Amino acid sequence: MALLRRLAERDRPTLAFTLDGQPASGLLGDTLLTAVLTAEDSLRGSDFSGEPRAGFCLMGACQDCWVKLGDGRRVRACSTPLEADMCVNREPGRRL
Known part of the structure; x- marks a missing residue:
């Protein structure tokens, strides 16, 4: 189930x-x-416990929203624009 629900600007x-x-x-x-x-219930797992995370500061300062792209780059999800045909991999975090 998605964590966010789109209420406006659905015509893009x-x-x-x-x-x-x-x-x-x-x-x-x-x-x-x-x-x-808007598609899933979490962005990634915590590096410390594996618990679900969804970003924190939403402006690229807190280090909480890293994801890996198909080309191997790690990027901040909160400040990286979506592009067509991107391959995004969420990081599961560590389970203690």
Whole structure:
């Protein structure tokens, strides 16, 4: 179940992307954080406990929203624009 629900601006063009190997979609102008959280219930797992995380500061300062792209780069989901055909992999975090 999605953590966020889109209430406005639903008429923007749809962009398809891959999330953890599964098809997903967001809207043109979305950040990766918005696109992921309108499709899923969490962004990634905590580095300390594996518990679900969803970002914190939403402005690229807190280090809580890192995801890995298909080309191996780690980026902040809150400040990276969604692009068509991106491959995004959430990091599960560590289980203690």
